[in-house]
Amino acid sequence: MTASAVHASALDDARTQLAEAVAALGYPDGLHRILGSARRETTVSVPLVRDNGDVEVFTGYRVQHSIARGPAKGGIRYSAGVNLDEVRALAMWMTWKCALLDIPYGGAKGGVDVDPLTLSPAELERLTRTYTQGISPVIGPDNDIPAPDVGTDEQTMAWMMDAYSATRGRGVPGVVTGKPLDLGGSLGRRTSTSRGVAHIALLALKKAGIEPNSATSVVQGYGKVGADAADYLGDAGVRIISVSDRFGAVHNADGLNLPLLRAHVTEHGSVAGFPGGEQIDPAAVLELDVDLLVPAAVEGVIDGGNAHRIQARIVVEGANGPTTAEADAALERAGVLVVPDILANAGGVVVSYFEWVQAQQGYWWTLPEVERGLDDRMTAAWAAVLDQAGATGTTLRRAAMTLAVGRVARAHRARGLTH
Known part of the structure; x- marks a missing residue:
């Protein structure tokens, strides 16, 4: 394509x-x-x-x-x-x-x-x-x-x-967020999306009854989001068996040595050629038999052509829109738990909001304060989506969309549908 x-x-x-959300809400x-x-x-x-x-x-x-x-x-x-x-x-x-x-x-x-x-x-x-x-x-x-x-x-x-x-x-x-610390950036902003992805992934594993230290995972897109997400998951005990980037992919069934992988990418600019595993086709990373798949690159990587080959029990969307609508339906039929992007990768915008607030008031928070605030926001959103999904008997994506669209619609109505 x-x-x-x-x-x-x-x-x-x-x-x-x-x-789908509008129909469910009857707008x-x-x-x-x-x-x-x-x-x-x-x-x-x-x-x-x-x-x-x-x-x-x-x-x-x-x-x-x-x-x-x-x-x-x-x-x-x-x-x-x-x-x-x-x-x-x-x-x-x-x-x-x-x-x-x-x-x-x-x-x-x-x-x-x-x-x-x-x-x-x-x-x-x-x-x-x-x-x-x-x-x-x-x-x-x-x-x-x-x-x-x-x-x-x-x-x-x-x-x-x-x-x-x-x-x-x-x-x-305050015109931008994600700035260097010397220009008013926030502690914890650089890794916030990755931390949020890992936090939600661990909650999803818990929901599925899978202990982190017995879980296997692959990360498709070992870049700005995926690399740190892999580290956070590895620190929690999850065994990362394969990662990929735009240049290549590496696989080790016993688990990749993440510090050595990070050093290799820093030196060579890619996971390709990493000696700690077998070089495989990057497209194959998505289809490995694991507990957790984290697509963390770009949109549309899981589509109608490969959705039936996805073997992961849980998909946590680290990227924006990595799963097409056709693939989403196929994964639902297969019983795969898909955690949608608007929940899973929201850590970046949460800490961007914190950075903006800090810039507006001229007072900067400590790293523990930022990380605690991020974890609290992500956990609260996860709980709300789970409650909505349980109450309506629907998927996490439809539940998240219904909650979000409903909030935006109420704001439009309160403002008179003019903005």
Whole structure:
């Protein structure tokens, strides 16, 4: 499937999930249209002078899906093939994620169609500053707060904050989250998504009656989210037998040595070639016989073509939209427990919210305070979704979506259906 087809499928899946929630809640067509429509979509040209003097023009996007519950919130991704449909889907999922975790934000997402690995650090900085200038009229600490995502990091956020601040004539640390600590970032933010994924995965194992020290797991996408999630799970006693990234995959039935794997990736930039296991096809990682599968890369990796080969008892979605609607139905029929992305990977936006609050009040919390707050939020959301699923006899995804959509709909109605 081409990248554009995957992105279109992601938007279709997001709309299907919304339609199912709307039907379950009995909402009228007009409210459905409001909930499914983005409040604002911005497309900008991003010219870049390369180090050799050549000029290239990239395309950037920022979609604000909702501000009914508060400022829009969502990451910025740099990835080849990013298009408006992908960003629309991701922005919609961010709306439900923030609502499910009861964070006073709406959803947004942004991206630039570029492979960051093809740019030098100086080129990345120039690209980021130009992109930030392009979207600066629609972002800000009170209306839309970007954060890191695929292909971006805390350095990207530092450049964005500085570029935005230059347009305002003053420092505005609250315009982005996921910043370096020296610029007002929060302790615990870098690993927050991973910590949240692992926390929810351990709760899911408990629900299934599986002890962590007897559990096996694979992590598809050993990157920003997957690497730390693997470490957290390993620390809890889970045996990680296989991981993959965009360049390769490694498998060891006795369990991978995670510290040595981390050192190998730091030195070589990939899990490929790691001597502590067998090199296997990255696609095969998804289909291994394990207790826990964590897809932590990109959307659409579990689809109608491979869902019937998934052998994991539990799937915890570390990535956004890794399971298509067709695959979701197949996994449900097979009795696989799927923990949806809007719950499983919400740790990042929780600590982003903490960072934003700290910036607003000029007071920074300790790491134990941040981690305790994250764990409490994730546990409360897990309990609410379990209760909803039990009360309605439905899947965790439908339960999570119904809770989230209901909260956003109530906010729209309280505001008069105008925002």
